[in-house]
Amino acid sequence: xVKRVSxxxxxxxxxxALDVIGDWWSLLIIRDAFDGICRFSAFQANLGIAxxxxxxxxxxxxxKDIFExxxxxxxxxxxxxxxxxxxxGLFLVIVALRQWGEDCLxxxxxxxxxxxxxxxxxxxxxxxxxxxxGAVLGWEATEVMKTG
Amino acid sequence: xVKRVSxxxxxxxxxxALDVIGDWWSLLIIRDAFDGICRFSAFQANLGIAxxxxxxxxxxxxxKDIFExxxxxxxxxxxxxxxxxxxxGLFLVIVALRQWGEDCLxxxxxxxxxxxxxxxxxxxxxxxxxxxxGAVLGWEATEVMKTG
Numbered sequence: 129x130v131k132r133v134s135x136x137x138x139x140x141x142x143x144x145a146l147d148v149i150g151d152w153w154s155l156l157i158i159r160d161a162f163d164g165i166c167r168f169s170a171f172q173a174n175l176g177i178a179x180x181x182x183x184x185x186x187x188x189x190x191x192k193d194i195f196e197x198x199x200x201x202x203x204x205x206x207x208x209x210x211x212x213x214x215x216x217g218l219f220l221v222i223v224a225l226r227q228w229g230e231d232c233l234x235x236x237x238x239x240x241x242x243x244x245x246x247x248x249x250x251x252x253x254x255x256x257x258x259x260x261x262g263a264v265l266g267w268e269a270t271e272v273m274k275t276g
Numbered sequence: 277x278v279k280r281v282s283x284x285x286x287x288x289x290x291x292x293a294l295d296v297i298g299d300w301w302s303l304l305i306i307r308d309a310f311d312g313i314c315r316f317s318a319f320q321a322n323l324g325i326a327x328x329x330x331x332x333x334x335x336x337x338x339x340k341d342i343f344e345x346x347x348x349x350x351x352x353x354x355x356x357x358x359x360x361x362x363x364x365g366l367f368l369v370i371v372a373l374r375q376w377g378e379d380c381l382x383x384x385x386x387x388x389x390x391x392x393x394x395x396x397x398x399x400x401x402x403x404x405x406x407x408x409x410g411a412v413l414g415w416e417a418t419e420v421m422k423t424g
Contacts, residue, residue, distance in 0.1 A: 139388050139389055140374075140389050141375070141376075141388050142304070142370055142373045142374045142377060143307075144377045144381040144382075145373040145374065145376050145377035145381065146303055146304060148381065151298075152294050155298060156290070156291060156294060159288070159290045159291075163419075163420055217376050217379055219405070219414070220372040221369065221372040221376055222290055223405055224368040224369040224372040224403075225289070225290045225293040225294065226290045227289070227368070228368070228369055229288075229289030229290060229291075229293035232362045232365055233293065234289070234292075239423040240287050240292075240423060241420050241421060241422045242421045243418055243419075243420055245413060245417065245418060246416075246417055246419045247417065248407060248408075248409075250407065250408050252405055252406070252408070252413060252418060253407060253410070255368050255403055255405060256368075256403075257367075257400055259393040259396060259398065259400060260396075260398050260400070260401055262401070263393075265393060266367070267310055267364055268394075269393065269395065270391055270393060271394045272311055272389050273391075275388060275389055
């Protein structure tokens with residue numbers, strides 16, 4: 129990975145978040161984990177990533193408390209990589225990326241995977257940002273209040 | 277930028293989205309634009325990024341229809357960099373990163389900037405994923421239906 133300036137101490141939560149998971153591979157690994165992938169070989173096969181690179185990314189994500197390893201659910205000697213609570217907290221980041229991709233990056237006749245409500249089998253609703261009174265807010269209706 | 281495999285043709289919208297904006301600097305530049313920054317020098321000062329790198333990122337983001345340049349709003353000879361409609365569509369990605377950062381990356385007494393409803397001056401609500409009937413869905417209540 130290219131060494132870069134750290135934003136771990138930033139007062140902007142977006143900058144801190146990107147400091148932890150702002151890597152293309154890391155977010156794809158996290159996406160795969162939400163899809164149920166938990167074995168090293170399965171991540172590798174699905175992502176087409178070099179073993180060394182996957183290993184480095186998983187090690188980094190474990191150090192950052194995004195993933196943890198647990199004994200394999202089938203009782204075999206394998207270790208499985210599962211998201212921690214902190215890692216599962218990234219679900220809406222993945223969903224927001226997905227919905228933007230669906231909106232902007234597919235042609236009208238082009239197929240893509242769909243996120244569905246497991247119980248109903250129906251596509252999920254669109255994410256929306258709301259005020260504390262429930263009004264939907266576009267970006268122009270918001271502003272960032274800086275600290276200090 | 278490190279050359280990497282392209283996921284532009286992926287059937288997963290998350291992968292396509294990351295192919296376009298899955299770069300740490302790109303997302304910080306987009307965040308700054310939502311905060312009202314539009315001049316090259318202001319991006320540079322706020323991000324502490326080298327001129328050449330900022331220039332390359334902005335060029336790439338213009339090619340990808342995330343930014344466009346417009347004449348300066350003050351009538352000067354400067355060009356301003358503003359988000360296109362496609363770029364503004366990334367707002368909820370930035371908000372999701374922010375809310376995760378707020379949840380997981382700050383100590384209890386540590387200050388951070390806050391996203392507020394501009395009209396009321398009150399913090400925005402939390403993003404939530406809902407089913408088409410309005411039920412809040414956690415990640416475990418969803419699944420991805422693949423194409424083909």
